[in-house]
Amino acid sequence: MTAHETDKYVYDFAEGNKDLKDLLGGKGANLAEMTNLGLPVPPGFTITTGACQAYLATGREPDGLAGQIEAHLQALEREMGRRLGDPDDPLLVSVRSGARFSMPGMMETVLNVGLNDRSVVGLARQAGGSAGPTASGGSADPTASGGNDRFAWDSYRRLIQMFGKTVCEVPGEEFEHALDEAKRAKGTHDDLDLDADDLRGLVETYKKIFAEHTGREFPQEPREQLDLAIRAVFESWNAERAILYRRQERIPADLGTAVNVVAMVFGNLGPDSGTGVAFTRDPGSGAQGIYGDYLANAQGEDVVAGIRNTVPLQELERLDKTSYDQLLDIMARLEGHYQDLCDIEFTIERGKLWMLQTRVGKRTAAAAFVIAGQLVDEGLIDLDEALHRVNGAQLAQLMFPRFQLDHDVPPVARGIGASPGAASGAVVFTSARAVELAAEGKAVILVRRETNPDDLNGMIAAQGILTSRGGKTSHAAVVARGMGKTCVSGADEIEVNVPAKRFTVGGRTVSEGDVVSIDGTTGKVYLGEVPVVPSEVVQYFEGSLDPAHVDNALVRAVHRIMTHADARRRLAVRTNADTGADAARARRFGAEGIGLCRTEHMFLGDRRELVERLILAATDTDRTDALAALLPLQRQDFVEIFREMAGLPVTVRLIDPPLHEFLPPLEQLAVNVAVAQERGEDVAKEEALLAAVRRMHEENPMLGLRGVRLGLVIPGLFAMQVRAIAEAAVAVTRDGGAACPEIMVPLVGAVQELETVRAEAEKIIAEVVGDSGVEVLIGTMIEVPRAALTAGQIAEAAQFFSFGTNDLTQMGWGFSRDDVEGAFFWRYLELGIFGISPFESIDRDGVGRLIRIAAEEGRAARPGLKLGVCGEHGGDPDSVHFFHEVGLDYVSCSPFRVPVARLEAGRAAIETTGSDSR
Ligand code: ADP
Ligand code: MG
Ligand code: MG
Numbered sequence: 001m002t003a004h005e006t007d008k009y010v011y012d013f014a015e016g017n018k019d020l021k022d023l024l025g026g027k028g029a030n031l032a033e034m035t036n037l038g039l040p041v042p043p044g045f046t047i048t049t050g051a052c053q054a055y056l057a058t059g060r061e062p063d064g065l066a067g068q069i070e071a072h073l074q075a076l077e078r079e080m081g082r083r084l085g086d087p088d089d090p091l092l093v094s095v096r097s098g099a100r101f102s103m104p105g106m107m108e109t110v111l112n113v114g115l116n117d118r119s120v121v122g123l124a125r126q127a128g129g130s131a132g133p134t135a136s137g138g139s140a141d142p143t144a145s146g147g148n149d150r151f152a153w154d155s156y157r158r159l160i161q162m163f164g165k166t167v168c169e170v171p172g173e174e175f176e177h178a179l180d181e182a183k184r185a186k187g188t189h190d191d192l193d194l195d196a197d198d199l200r201g202l203v204e205t206y207k208k209i210f211a212e213h214t215g216r217e218f219p220q221e222p223r224e225q226l227d228l229a230i231r232a233v234f235e236s237w238n239a240e241r242a243i244l245y246r247r248q249e250r251i252p253a254d255l256g257t258a259v260n261v262v263a264m265v266f267g268n269l270g271p272d273s274g275t276g277v278a279f280t281r282d283p284g285s286g287a288q289g290i291y292g293d294y295l296a297n298a299q300g301e302d303v304v305a306g307i308r309n310t311v312p313l314q315e316l317e318r319l320d321k322t323s324y325d326q327l328l329d330i331m332a333r334l335e336g337h338y339q340d341l342c343d344i345e346f347t348i349e350r351g352k353l354w355m356l357q358t359r360v361g362k363r364t365a366a367a368a369f370v371i372a373g374q375l376v377d378e379g380l381i382d383l384d385e386a387l388h389r390v391n392g393a394q395l396a397q398l399m400f401p402r403f404q405l406d407h408d409v410p411p412v413a414r415g416i417g418a419s420p421g422a423a424s425g426a427v428v429f430t431s432a433r434a435v436e437l438a439a440e441g442k443a444v445i446l447v448r449r450e451t452n453p454d455d456l457n458g459m460i461a462a463q464g465i466l467t468s469r470g471g472k473t474s475h476a477a478v479v480a481r482g483m484g485k486t487c488v489s490g491a492d493e494i495e496v497n498v499p500a501k502r503f504t505v506g507g508r509t510v511s512e513g514d515v516v517s518i519d520g521t522t523g524k525v526y527l528g529e530v531p532v533v534p535s536e537v538v539q540y541f542e543g544s545l546d547p548a549h550v551d552n553a554l555v556r557a558v559h560r561i562m563t564h565a566d567a568r569r570r571l572a573v574r575t576n577a578d579t580g581a582d583a584a585r586a587r588r589f590g591a592e593g594i595g596l597c598r599t600e601h602m603f604l605g606d607r608r609e610l611v612e613r614l615i616l617a618a619t620d621t622d623r624t625d626a627l628a629a630l631l632p633l634q635r636q637d638f639v640e641i642f643r644e645m646a647g648l649p650v651t652v653r654l655i656d657p658p659l660h661e662f663l664p665p666l667e668q669l670a671v672n673v674a675v676a677q678e679r680g681e682d683v684a685k686e687e688a689l690l691a692a693v694r695r696m697h698e699e700n701p702m703l704g705l706r707g708v709r710l711g712l713v714i715p716g717l718f719a720m721q722v723r724a725i726a727e728a729a730v731a732v733t734r735d736g737g738a739a740c741p742e743i744m745v746p747l748v749g750a751v752q753e754l755e756t757v758r759a760e761a762e763k764i765i766a767e768v769v770g771d772s773g774v775e776v777l778i779g780t781m782i783e784v785p786r787a788a789l790t791a792g793q794i795a796e797a798a799q800f801f802s803f804g805t806n807d808l809t810q811m812g813w814g815f816s817r818d819d820v821e822g823a824f825f826w827r828y829l830e831l832g833i834f835g836i837s838p839f840e841s842i843d844r845d846g847v848g849r850l851i852r853i854a855a856e857e858g859r860a861a862r863p864g865l866k867l868g869v870c871g872e873h874g875g876d877p878d879s880v881h882f883f884h885e886v887g888l889d890y891v892s893c894s895p896f897r898v899p900v901a902r903l904e905a906g907r908a909a910i911e912t913t914g915s916d917s918r
Helices: 022-035 049-058 064-081 119-130 148-168 172-186 196-214 222-236 238-249 315-319 321-338 365-377 383-388 391-401 431-439 453-461 477-481 536-542 555-567 578-586 605-616 618-645 666-677 684-696 708-713 717-735 753-769 785-789 791-795 805-813 817-823 826-832 847-861 875-885 896-913
Strands: 011-012 043-048 093-099 112-115 257-263 276-283 287-295 342-349 352-360 416-419 422-428 443-447 464-467 486-489 495-499 500-503 506-511 515-519 524-527 572-576 594-597 649-653 742-745 776-783 800-803 866-869 889-891
Touching: 011 022, 011 064, 022 049, 022 257, 022 352, 043 064, 049 222, 049 257, 064 222, 064 257, 064 287, 093 222, 112 148, 112 222, 119 148, 148 172, 148 196, 148 222, 172 196, 196 222, 222 257, 276 315, 276 321, 276 365, 315 321, 321 342, 321 352, 321 684, 352 486, 365 383, 365 391, 365 555, 383 555, 383 896, 391 536, 391 555, 391 875, 391 896, 416 477, 422 431, 422 464, 431 443, 431 453, 443 453, 443 515, 453 477, 453 817, 464 477, 464 515, 477 817, 477 826, 486 515, 524 578, 536 555, 536 578, 536 708, 536 889, 555 847, 555 896, 572 578, 572 896, 578 618, 578 666, 578 896, 594 618, 594 889, 605 618, 605 684, 618 649, 618 717, 618 896, 708 717, 708 753, 717 742, 742 753, 753 776, 776 785, 776 791, 776 847, 785 791, 785 805, 785 847, 791 800, 791 847, 800 847, 805 817, 805 847, 817 826, 847 866, 875 889, 875 896
Parallel strands: 422 443, 443 464, 464 486, 572 594, 572 889, 594 649, 649 742, 742 776, 776 800, 800 866, 866 889
Antiparallel strands: 011 043, 043 257, 093 112, 093 257, 276 287, 276 342, 342 352, 416 486, 422 515, 495 500, 500 506, 515 524
């Protein structure tokens, strides 16, 4: 966009509204909204994100901006009856950044712009003249106590500090040290004990610091202060930490920030003034009530900066009942208006309440559900809207086991909750030690400064991972999330000493073998073992908590919203389950069938022996014997699963992994043979095995003899499995049950492969099924890119498609999953090549495109072709929305993620029907 003279860059608060966030940023849009609601907002104006974009594109303020700022400033001066920085009676303003999305990495606000060596005197005089100090009990004469002198010099030193730090990059500690020094000289820890003279002295020191670091005097010209502050806000958009934050949060880089210029109101005028923050409900639990903090005689950031102890908001009722009642009134109005939990910032200036910010507030996962439920009860929103306001990631969080709430162990450190869950174990400092102890059956927590790819084995072996460095995209965090393993990263109070095998925290030493507990949701670290309990939400899904009888707001809200999601969704949700027990749990969690039953485990355990015989078979008879021995065992496995699923569809995948995975590893066999030979034992069998393993060795097993290729190369293997499935289905049906098997052929790339397998399978099925009424479908997995691209041909031979998105991602990207995630994905995330691993969330543009093509061409060739997905993506919230959009019939995921998929399928359905009201 090119800037021209006529572009409107500045909006008065009265001109905006809450829907103009793109233009005015979140803060500006909501200040406008509150202004138009008639709430007491100090007057001001907003400079648009467009002005920022133009500035960033050209390196200078766009034409017309200066003039528009001047006009709005003059209007503000008229309204306030004061001029910016007037020596006798100054108007002061704050300059506040505020982007479309709230960004903690952005510039801080500059308060008190307009103060200088002369207006500070005018401010003191005016402050004293307008009203007398009250609670201090002194006289109304400002010169007597110096109370308002104090206020003016306090405001001035704050300006130099904030301006120096955020506009001119003077290190903030310099100012803080000077302040500490002043307090020390006075023999106090409380900034309120500093009087006007102390603060005047501090201003001198601050000015020296400013001049030393910037090479110029602190700017005295008010308008210059304003312009420099505005420009600094523009530029803060491209500060390194802002860029990093945007990358992590997937916020587009070109939005720019708005700038709000707001007339100052003063919470630091004395004990009858103050500042606070509040929530309209508890953002932790969702409970209704009054939640907030208040700090008397303070300005802006003091509340959150923790320089003095705040008091609970309820205290305000005692301190200033009028303002308190008005505040509660306003909070109720805001909730009604935004129809949601709001958080607010306010200031009281000598008994007069001012609103400085509001927004729909952040909340925990539990609060999100509880509040959505409450708002439905209160008639503020409908169930569609409630469903829209929660999400699968929140539900997943509520399903992790957690530490027992009433444990009395205080945390010793707090880092970043990088991967949720609760884990306890013995501390170890190296990957090797983690593996050793885990092999002995010990639970361990791997503690590192940061992890790297060499730590992978240790991370797999550990219950949890604790690092003292790194954020949410560090190696530890990314890999742990990928593994679903609990991780706390960046716990920087911890000093890790790997060679000494210990860490220290808060003066305590924790050595290898000592037990710690980490909470990957809150980031808290505890010494010793903290008991873990299954979450209430899981108990509810398991059926052990009845929402009708339980006095638990969370469980009731989850129940209500899940029921609505089920009513709304079009996608069916199945589960990936290989055993009767998994199938049973998944059904309790709401699964409507099995989308992927792997048959690999049916070749393991005591059946290995038979598999070895099969692989080593020298003659057709040997092979047929081995297969015949496997048949009844597999049939029994299927009988159990079909019974458990009671007539729901069960997709069984024929054997997929390379056969040598069922044999012992080469090195181990070689050693066995050597040892046995040494002892003079008969080694014929071992030697034969060893030779077979050598023969079957593959450079790239993922791309080798597996899936349908096995079926085509090893006679009788698929036939045995097909027979076991069909016979199990008939047996269950004969017993009065029902079975709906769907046989899925893996790794097909060409229709000819499928046709060959299908012809043989159909013969067997016809023979087994006879007149039992059992129907067996035959379809294929779409997981080789070629299959997706020739889906029209393949559909001719397939009664259903199931997208194997794990392999489709591996082969689509050419990534070997087991190798790349631990080795270098952290770097790809850091560079922003993708925002999330494509194995976690479907890559819409690439892999997703293959799915789209296959779905369209498959259905064109065979109308009504049943389409599903069975990769782990089936339980990923964002991917579920994609599968809904593409028109699949179902998703399938691990039992634990079934509820998440149900919820997201419901959300996807209401979003596409357009009932999104926000
Ligand atoms: P953030 O986005 O970090 O919350 P804000 O722009 O909201 O930054 O400002 C920081 C602090 O300064 C907040 O406590 C806010 O209420 C306070 N503040 C901002 N503008 C004014 C003003 N005009 N008068 C008094 N306090 C203000
Ligand atoms: Mg704020
Ligand atoms: Mg596969």
